[in-house]
Amino acid sequence: MFSLCHLNLIELLFWREIMEKRKVTEFILILFLFTGAGCSRKEEKKVVQLDISGTIQLDTNLLRRASANDTIFLIARPAIGGPPAAVQKFTGKNYPYSFHLTEQSRMLAGKPLDVPLNLTVRVDKDGDAITKNPGDLLGAYEKNPVPLQAENISITINEINP
Numbered sequence: 001m002f003s004l005c006h007l008n009l010i011e012l013l014f015w016r017e018i019m020e021k022r023k024v025t026e027f028i029l030i031l032f033l034f035t036g037a038g039c040s041r042k043e044e045k046k047v048v049q050l051d052i053s054g055t056i057q058l059d060t061n062l063l064r065r066a067s068a069n070d071t072i073f074l075i076a077r078p079a080i081g082g083p084p085a086a087v088q089k090f091t092g093k094n095y096p097y098s099f100h101l102t103e104q105s106r107m108l109a110g111k112p113l114d115v116p117l118n119l120t121v122r123v124d125k126d127g128d129a130i131t132k133n134p135g136d137l138l139g140a141y142e143k144n145p146v147p148l149q150a151e152n153i154s155i156t157i158n159e160i161n162p
Helices: 009-021 026-035 060-065
Strands: 051-058 071-078 086-091 097-102 117-124 137-140 149-160
Touching: 051 060, 051 071, 051 117, 060 149, 071 097, 086 097, 117 149
Parallel strands: 051 149
Antiparallel strands: 051 097, 071 086, 071 117, 117 137, 137 149
């Protein structure tokens, strides 16, 4: 079936002449064109599942600051800003840690995710994800942002929160 929703202005004028010769009223033609009958105006976006994997390392200069009670948060935020899209949590000081962010790591399952992510790590000394205290250790992937599917990502924790 021929669809009018993809025609340019010249084609529309030509189509109108053909339709008039077939005694189709202008009202039906206009209604057809402006309602988009017979076509979808939305483009189908390819759904990409979250699948990012790699390791978290601790800079050797910070080894003495690591504790068995540390809570390590891997945080993936949209590069355009906003709340975390995905999080993974670890405990301890047995570096390196392997991570794998998937759809199960998402904060809001079902909400479309179609932008690259910035990956950061925070070693939280009090275990509370909300607080960001002096002395917490920080790291970020050097090549942020990361596409939704990536592997062999290496993040080094190399800063101390002032």
